[in-house]
Amino acid sequence: xxIEILGLPLMYYIAMVVKVLVAFxxxxxxxxxxxxxxxxxxxxxxxxxxxxxxxxxxxLQPIADGVKLFFKEEIIPSQASTFAFLIAPLxxxxxxxxxxxxxxxxxxxxxxxxxxxxxxxxxYDTAAGQVFDVNVGVLYVLAMSSLGVYGIVLAGWASNSKYxxxxxxxxxxxMISYELSAGLSxxxxxxxxxxxxxxxxxxxxxxxxxxxWYIFKQPLAAFIFFICSLAEINRTPFDLPEAETELVxxxxxxxxxxxxxxxxxxEYANMVTVCALTATLFLGGWNGPLATxxxxxxxxxxxxxxxxxxxxxxxxxxxxxxxxxxxxxxxxWKVFIPVALLNIVVTGIIxxxx
Amino acid sequence: MNPITPIINGMAITLKHLFMKPVTLQYPTxxxxxxxxFRGLHALNVSHxxxxxxxxxxxxxxxxxxxxxxxxxxxxxxxxFAATYEIDxxxxxxxxxxxxxxPVDAIRMTGEFELANYRREDFVYSKxxxxxxx
Numbered sequence: 001x002x003i004e005i006l007g008l009p010l011m012y013y014i015a016m017v018v019k020v021l022v023a024f025x026x027x028x029x030x031x032x033x034x035x036x037x038x039x040x041x042x043x044x045x046x047x048x049x050x051x052x053x054x055x056x057x058x059x060l061q062p063i064a065d066g067v068k069l070f071f072k073e074e075i076i077p078s079q080a081s082t083f084a085f086l087i088a089p090l091x092x093x094x095x096x097x098x099x100x101x102x103x104x105x106x107x108x109x110x111x112x113x114x115x116x117x118x119x120x121x122x123x124y125d126t127a128a129g130q131v132f133d134v135n136v137g138v139l140y141v142l143a144m145s146s147l148g149v150y151g152i153v154l155a156g157w158a159s160n161s162k163y164x165x166x167x168x169x170x171x172x173x174x175m176i177s178y179e180l181s182a183g184l185s186x187x188x189x190x191x192x193x194x195x196x197x198x199x200x201x202x203x204x205x206x207x208x209x210x211x212x213w214y215i216f217k218q219p220l221a222a223f224i225f226f227i228c229s230l231a232e233i234n235r236t237p238f239d240l241p242e243a244e245t246e247l248v249x250x251x252x253x254x255x256x257x258x259x260x261x262x263x264x265x266x267e268y269a270n271m272v273t274v275c276a277l278t279a280t281l282f283l284g285g286w287n288g289p290l291a292t293x294x295x296x297x298x299x300x301x302x303x304x305x306x307x308x309x310x311x312x313x314x315x316x317x318x319x320x321x322x323x324x325x326x327x328x329x330x331x332x333w334k335v336f337i338p339v340a341l342l343n344i345v346v347t348g349i350i351x352x353x354x
Numbered sequence: 355m356n357p358i359t360p361i362i363n364g365m366a367i368t369l370k371h372l373f374m375k376p377v378t379l380q381y382p383t384x385x386x387x388x389x390x391x392f393r394g395l396h397a398l399n400v401s402h403x404x405x406x407x408x409x410x411x412x413x414x415x416x417x418x419x420x421x422x423x424x425x426x427x428x429x430x431x432x433x434x435f436a437a438t439y440e441i442d443x444x445x446x447x448x449x450x451x452x453x454x455x456x457p458v459d460a461i462r463m464t465g466e467f468e469l470a471n472y473r474r475e476d477f478v479y480s481k482x483x484x485x486x487x488x
Contacts, residue, residue: 043376044372044374044376045368045369045372046371047374047377048377048378049376049378049380315368315369316365318368319361319364319365320361320364
């Protein structure tokens with residue numbers, strides 16, 4: 001098969017680069033337009049219009065925001081720890097984007113006789129005749145999402161400001177406590193699937209005409225996972241790390257210009273990733289009616305599910321006020337963790353007898 | 355108490371509002387319909403090609419903000435008229451007492467509300483500027 005580089009066909013490299021670009025551009029555009037969609041949706045939910053002036057119905061608003069932030073003055077506080085201050089936005093942003101590598105956004109498509117699985121970190125081995133992907137994909141996602149907290153904690157600490165420090169402390173406490181219950185709720189899914197590979201998990205949900213989703217078998221786990229994910233990415237009602245009413249702007253109080261934009265992008269990219277992960281684990285990923293017959297329908301279903309979940313995030317933000325700190329901890333440690341543990345036990349008992 | 359129901363009710367309310375017609379007015383392009391009794395910029399009423407005002411000083415007397423300056427003059431028929439009539443819009447509180455007090459219906463308030471200006475002097479409206487536009 002044509003030219004081979006390091007024992008892999010040339011097509012492998014082309015497919016890889018294209019997949020990375022497509023996934024990256026998709027996340028980037030979604031992030032940009034998620035800010036617009038959020039302002040529009042929340043605006044209309046509050047019977048307002050949202051942005052209307054830049055472009056038709058404000059469609060150029062994300063670009064205008066980006067340009068404005070890009071040309072703002074870079075401010076580094078004189079008392080800040082410069083290196084940590086500069087590196088923190090990157091540490092927040094990069095894990096948010098690279099998590100997308102293991103999420104399958106479609107089935108296997110065939111281009112010029114070479115089969116390409118639509119997942120960045122996966123390839124189709126022609127000799128073995130099967131798709132190889134990261135077989136601990138979920139662990140990778142969990143690891144990356146917990147790396148993101150370092151960016152926020154570093155930002156809070158390096159800014160040398162009491163508001164930032166408070167924001168960083170809250171972020172670390174909140175993310176660590178909610179990661180536990182999020183992880184525990186995914187375990188119930190593993191008990192059904194028996195694998196950590198996201199491709200396999202999606203394949204296992206393809207029955208019943210593409211509707212054998214884990215949310216029907218594990219509604220409680222899906223609910224807990226989604227709520228905990230909201231808390232982990234600091235979305236309202238769990239946006240305590242940047243609580244504007246109490247902490248000015250929390251961990252990013254001292255940030256300006258592109259560095260502030262990076263935190264913003266990280267927040268929205270995390271939202272995309274978490275919604276994609278929830279769609280993959282509980283809503284059948286790219287599965288849906290006819291998804292296996294028409295390969296290009298898979299990404300459409302996947303994007304539709306992700307956007308629906310993102311709409312749900314915005315809907316929740318428009319509805320609920322922020323939790324108080326003690327309520328947050330109560331909810332995390334005294335409600336979600338016991339319920340998630342109970343869910344595992346019940347799943348285990350049912351699984352043992354069936 | 356069950357904590358889920360209120361959240362679901364709230365979500366239902368926000369979803370319902372999503373499909374309601376927004377109340378926002380796109381201000382410079384869309385303009386509000388001012389009520390008939392809106393108290394905006396003053397106007398001096400005109401009758402027989404001159405201001406009805408007879409310079410009786412009731413409006414500066416009743417004005418709580420003391421923003422009206424009137425000086426009386428005498429015309430060829432020995433009738434009193436307002437030689438100067440100025441309202442300082444920076445002091446005016448748009449209470450409408452001047453309109454209520456006027457015995458000859460010489461002053462009224464219009465729906466004009468865009469009173470911004472660049473210089474302080476421009477906020478003192480002289481008689482010419484206050485005369486009703488035909």
